[in-house]
Amino acid sequence: MSFDAIDVIVTKRDGGELSRAQIDWVIDAYTRGVVAEEQMSSLAMAILLNGMTRREIGEWTEAMIASGERMDWSALDRQTADKHSTGGVGDKITLPLTPLVAACGVAVPQLSGRGLGHTGGTLDKLESIPGWRAALSNREMFGVLDSVGAVICAAGSGLAPADRRLYALRDVTGTVESIPLIASSIMSKKIAEGTGSLVLDVKVGSGAFMKTIGRARELAETMVAIGVDHGVRTVALLTAMDRPLGRAVGNALEVTEAVEVLAGGGPRDVVELTVRLAREMLELAGTDGKDPADALADGSAMDVWRRMIGAQGGDPDAPLPRAAESMTLTVPGSGVVTKLDALAVGVAAWRLGAGRARKEDPVSFGAGITLHVTVGDVVRKGQPLMTLHTDETARFDRALRTLEGACEVGPSSSPDQLPLVIDRITAG
Ligand code: URA
Numbered sequence: 001m002s003f004d005a006i007d008v009i010v011t012k013r014d015g016g017e018l019s020r021a022q023i024d025w026v027i028d029a030y031t032r033g034v035v036a037e038e039q040m041s042s043l044a045m046a047i048l049l050n051g052m053t054r055r056e057i058g059e060w061t062e063a064m065i066a067s068g069e070r071m072d073w074s075a076l077d078r079q080t081a082d083k084h085s086t087g088g089v090g091d092k093i094t095l096p097l098t099p100l101v102a103a104c105g106v107a108v109p110q111l112s113g114r115g116l117g118h119t120g121g122t123l124d125k126l127e128s129i130p131g132w133r134a135a136l137s138n139r140e141m142f143g144v145l146d147s148v149g150a151v152i153c154a155a156g157s158g159l160a161p162a163d164r165r166l167y168a169l170r171d172v173t174g175t176v177e178s179i180p181l182i183a184s185s186i187m188s189k190k191i192a193e194g195t196g197s198l199v200l201d202v203k204v205g206s207g208a209f210m211k212t213i214g215r216a217r218e219l220a221e222t223m224v225a226i227g228v229d230h231g232v233r234t235v236a237l238l239t240a241m242d243r244p245l246g247r248a249v250g251n252a253l254e255v256t257e258a259v260e261v262l263a264g265g266g267p268r269d270v271v272e273l274t275v276r277l278a279r280e281m282l283e284l285a286g287t288d289g290k291d292p293a294d295a296l297a298d299g300s301a302m303d304v305w306r307r308m309i310g311a312q313g314g315d316p317d318a319p320l321p322r323a324a325e326s327m328t329l330t331v332p333g334s335g336v337v338t339k340l341d342a343l344a345v346g347v348a349a350w351r352l353g354a355g356r357a358r359k360e361d362p363v364s365f366g367a368g369i370t371l372h373v374t375v376g377d378v379v380r381k382g383q384p385l386m387t388l389h390t391d392e393t394a395r396f397d398r399a400l401r402t403l404e405g406a407c408e409v410g411p412s413s414s415p416d417q418l419p420l421v422i423d424r425i426t427a428g
Contacts, residue, residue: 001025005039012046020059027063031162040166041173048178054225057180061226064188067162071109071138071194076146078107081281082195084186086219087119089207089346090244094122094152095258096266096274099304100296101281102149105289108281109145111155111193115355115363118207118346120251123154128252128321128365132314144311150304153312160188168359182209183222190232197233197284199277200224204422205242207342213238213422220425228427233284236425239273240418243340243375246270250354250368250389252320262302267374269420271296276421323353323366323389327396331379332407338414340375344406345386348399352390364391376413 003025011018018026026043029035052060073080081101085091098108115121123134134154136144144151157164163185170176190198202210202220210216220236227234246267248257260266261274278292295301306316331337349355353364372384385407388399 005029005035009039009043009046012043012050015050017053018056023056023059024063024066027060027067027162031067031165037169041169041175044166044170044173044175044178044181047180048175052180057184057222058226058229060180061184061188061191061230064160064162064166064184065192068160068192069158070192071159073107073109073142073145073194073196075142076107078105078149079197079285079287080107080109080195081197081199081285082108082110082190082193083199083201083277083281084190085201086186086203086209088203088241088245089119089342089349090246090249090254091120091203091241092125092246092248092254092258093201093270093274093277095125095255096261096270096301096305097277098150098152099262099308100274100278100292100301102308103290103295103300103304104278104282104292105287106282106285107145108150109141109193109195110150110152111159111189112152113155118343118350118355120249120254120355122152124363125251125254126152126309126314128255129309129314129316130318132309133312136312144308148304148307148311150308151311152308155189155193160192163188177209179215179219179222183219183226187223187226187230191227191230195232197281198227199280199284200234200236201273201277202236202238203241204238205240205342205418207244207346208241217423217425221428224425224427234427235280235284237277237280238422238425240420240422241342242418244342244345244371245273247371247374248368249345249349249371250352250366251363252322252365253368253370253389255320259305262296262305264297264299272420321365323364323368324391325393325396326387326389328387329385329403330382331373331385331409332381333409334379334381335409335411336413337373337375337377337379337407338410338417339406339408340371340373341406344402345369345371348388348402348406351399351402352388352395353392367391375417379409
């Protein structure tokens with residue numbers, strides 16, 4: 001059936017519900033270039049302003065899945081599970097988590113992305129490892145998953161191409177922050193990727209997409225409902241992103257921290273969240289094998305990491321790139337750190353060269369920030385707060401301006417600090 005794009009736009013503009021036929025048509029016609037960018041942009045804005053029902057969101061997701069291929073891991077001899085994070089500052093959890101879950105007996109097919117803006121991308125982090133290759137064919141991906149049990153690679157252009165186009169359009173038309181559009185965008189890719197179970201890590205706070213617990217909960221509930229409606233066992237955790245996760249922000253710096261976790265060390269919050277997410281993935285996949293904390297302690301997760309990196313051409317023993325210049329800032333007062341703003345740290349790391357402003361920009365692998373203290377620490381004025389790393393000294397000034405007021409010290413801990421895991425959302 002064919003429709004007029006304007007009728008579809010007007011239906012949503014006037015607060016109506018789109019029919020299944022309208023949704024299927026508009027997504028397919030947009031993917032084929034029949035619906036123009038300005039028409040889709042107008043429809044996206046109408047959706048942002050007027051929302052969508054659960055039925056519409058589910059059908060929109062299905063239409064985006066149908067725009068491309070669907071991967072199938074049924075030939076594997078293991079269950080599959082995946083994790084998706086809505087993105088945050090210092091969020092390197094995918095790096096230790098993927099080999100960790102594989103070491104506990106569940107295969108992890110991780111299709112990841114690159115960073116844009118202040119949140120980093122998993123592929124940029126891994127590309128700081130000399131020789132590591134993000135682009136794999138579907139056959140290569142299956143081969144690594146089958147032999148190693150874990151693979152992290154770039155999503156091919158055949159996976160949900162409608163979303164690829166629509167996301168780029170939303171990025172430049174002020175229509176990213178719509179819960180129906182975010183939920184259907186993320187879930188169309190995860191369902192097309194073919195995982196049997198999915199744990200969503202929905203970040204909350206200044207460094208996250210969702211600044212409030214209420215918005216994060218709504219997004220999490222919407223995504224869990226889509227997953228469960230489409231046969232993927234799905235749960236979501238709401239987790240803190242008011243401060244950075246761990247002590248390292250920036251590509252190679254975060255790989256180093258991930259390897260520390262795999263070696264049985266690393267910052268407490270990164271270890272806690274990695275183990276919690278791993279347990280959730282294993283429970284959803286229905287396995288009761290090794291406990292993730294044991295797989296970190298006995299080196300089996302590290303073994304999988306080394307094989308996973310090697311299978312994609314990377315040398316797990318190669319020294320990682322380091323930035324040419326560094327500058328250490330000091331703590332502004334004595335007492336307890338009550339604030340270390342995630343957004344400010346993320347934007348500063350980005351300005352130091354760790355992130356990109358446009359899709360085609362390169363990133364500096366060594367650039368970023370190492371935190372020497374975190375929220376809740378007892379500190380003395382003048383002790384090291386954080387070290388900034390960059391390849392170009394000219395970048396320090398803008399990073400420093402971003403960091404003004406990012407750290408606050410008070411007489412006692414702040415009651416406003418979010419717990420690391422705020423809530424767990426299951427299908428209601
Ligand atoms: N990540 C996605 O993949 N899609 C969105 O819409 C937002 C974040």
